[in-house]
Amino acid sequence: MTAVESTDSAALAPVAVRALPATDDLSFDLYLWPKRGPARLMLARHNPLSRERIGRLLERGIETLYVCTHEADRYRDLLTERFVKDESRPPAERLLMLREAMKNAFTDAFRRSQVQHMVQAAESYASQLASIVYGSDLLVADLVGVMAHDYSIFTHATNVATYAVLLAGELGIHEPEDVVAIAQGGLLHDLGKRFIGRAVLDKRERLTAEDRECIKEHPRTGFAQLCRREDLNWGQLMMVYQHHERWDGRGYPVGTHAAEIHEWARISAVVDVYDALTRNRPYRKAASNADVLAYLDQEAGRGFDEEVVECWIRAITKTKC
Amino acid sequence: MLDQSNNENEMLKAMAFLPCDVVLPDFLRDDFERRGFATTSRDEDRRHARYHLRGHAHRAAMRYSSSLPALERPPTVAAVMTTTVSRGGVGYLHSEQMYPGERAQFVLPNGSGRVIEVSWCRRLGPRCFEVGARFLEDLSVAEVRTIIAED
Numbered sequence: 001m002t003a004v005e006s007t008d009s010a011a012l013a014p015v016a017v018r019a020l021p022a023t024d025d026l027s028f029d030l031y032l033w034p035k036r037g038p039a040r041l042m043l044a045r046h047n048p049l050s051r052e053r054i055g056r057l058l059e060r061g062i063e064t065l066y067v068c069t070h071e072a073d074r075y076r077d078l079l080t081e082r083f084v085k086d087e088s089r090p091p092a093e094r095l096l097m098l099r100e101a102m103k104n105a106f107t108d109a110f111r112r113s114q115v116q117h118m119v120q121a122a123e124s125y126a127s128q129l130a131s132i133v134y135g136s137d138l139l140v141a142d143l144v145g146v147m148a149h150d151y152s153i154f155t156h157a158t159n160v161a162t163y164a165v166l167l168a169g170e171l172g173i174h175e176p177e178d179v180v181a182i183a184q185g186g187l188l189h190d191l192g193k194r195f196i197g198r199a200v201l202d203k204r205e206r207l208t209a210e211d212r213e214c215i216k217e218h219p220r221t222g223f224a225q226l227c228r229r230e231d232l233n234w235g236q237l238m239m240v241y242q243h244h245e246r247w248d249g250r251g252y253p254v255g256t257h258a259a260e261i262h263e264w265a266r267i268s269a270v271v272d273v274y275d276a277l278t279r280n281r282p283y284r285k286a287a288s289n290a291d292v293l294a295y296l297d298q299e300a301g302r303g304f305d306e307e308v309v310e311c312w313i314r315a316i317t318k319t320k321c
Numbered sequence: 322m323l324d325q326s327n328n329e330n331e332m333l334k335a336m337a338f339l340p341c342d343v344v345l346p347d348f349l350r351d352d353f354e355r356r357g358f359a360t361t362s363r364d365e366d367r368r369h370a371r372y373h374l375r376g377h378a379h380r381a382a383m384r385y386s387s388s389l390p391a392l393e394r395p396p397t398v399a400a401v402m403t404t405t406v407s408r409g410g411v412g413y414l415h416s417e418q419m420y421p422g423e424r425a426q427f428v429l430p431n432g433s434g435r436v437i438e439v440s441w442c443r444r445l446g447p448r449c450f451e452v453g454a455r456f457l458e459d460l461s462v463a464e465v466r467t468i469i470a471e472d
């Protein structure tokens with residue numbers, strides 16, 4: 001094995017071993033990065049990566065390997081070709097692989113505050129997401145069980161985008177262009193959180209009034225980052241700006257209410273809260289699906305558009321015939 | 322691109338004759354009796370002192386522009402009520418919602434014309450939105466004095 005200089009370790013991006021496809025000719029170097037010590041080259045490019053080898057890694061408890069960030073595109077392309085575009089695979093599996101494939105590009109753009117890259121990554125993700133979901137027999141209930149519930153902005157953004165597409169379908173939005181746009185809006189809805197410090201976002205204690213004020217700025221700052229772009233429509237911008245507005249006018253940043261809230265923002269409001277409550281946070285454990293649906297039902301017509309909540313509950317409790 | 326000089330007279334006329342559609346909520350009426358320095362309740366990084374204005378007396382005119390690609394705004398003129406002013410920006414009440422980043426041509430109560438960019442907006446009631454905007458070009462101290470003096 002070849003040790004990577006410690007200064008280079010920061011330029012490595014994690015990849016899930018489970019998501020690695022077997023190949024005769026690996027197009028990127030794979031690194032092992034133990035908890036102690038520097039990252040080491042495990043398998044050089046152009047070598048075969050067999051199913052057996054992937055299985056042995058998992059047996060040894062190795063769930064994550066690393067690729068150089070400048071080779072992350074090759075990894076993404078491999079996943080996309082092998083899994084995402086393979087229509088013989090179940091849609092839920094393809095969605096999970098899509099998420100894995102896009103994770104590095106999306107997270108990296110978010111961390112580096114590169115709005116242009118962020119929008120591009122979201123666009124690419126959204127069109128593939130829409131192509132998987134659109135016309136498939138994918139049920140929300142099937143998907144919820146396999147969605148990640150960890151606390152990360154990427155996971156939340158991809159969950160919201162996926163749920164938003166499914167909910168939009170339930171509400172009768174089927175134009176492919178709209179479906180892609182809604183997915184992209186869902187991916188971008190929390191863009192403004194880039195300006196909130198980790199100390200606040202990861203806080204385990206109760207948030208102070210000042211913390212809450214800081215967090216409440218994110219729809220406005222996200223909107224301000226995107227509002228001059230020619231490639232986003234008003235509905236997408238409203239998914240960013242209005243996703244914390246409430247039906248009764250007690251939301252933020254403006255306090256707009258009811259019909260003043262854009263239809264797409266009403267969708268993102270419901271799925272944003274659904275995902276936020278069903279995932280683990282630094283300060284509390286995930287609530288059960290039943291509890292979250294009961295909460296949404298209770299808030300229908302107060303916090304959220306009643307019709308949108310009804311549709312979401314119907315979608316999530318729907319089972320295959 | 323906003324043409325600041327174009328139609329400024331028309332806007333001045335609008336300021337005098339155009340009905341202001343803002344519906345003032347009861348809790349705001351006392352607010353207009355305030356004078357002098359305005360405190361800052363938001364983290365706004367202000368560069369200049371800000372003064373209260375009595376909105377009833379300080380009508381201003383604003384012309385929309387389509388400054389955000391996804392938001393179409395016909396270039397109509399609206400009368401608004403100013404609430405605060407500083408060298409760097411203006412606070413006003415408007416009957417319609419405006420959005421961060423939106424730009425508009427603004428004629429202040431003393432007749433000074435400026436292009437503004439909306440920083441924030443919040444709803445205070447039906448047909449009443451409070452808007453905070455910055456001037457793309459600061460007012461002079463003398464211009465601010467003129468506006469305050471009319472109060």
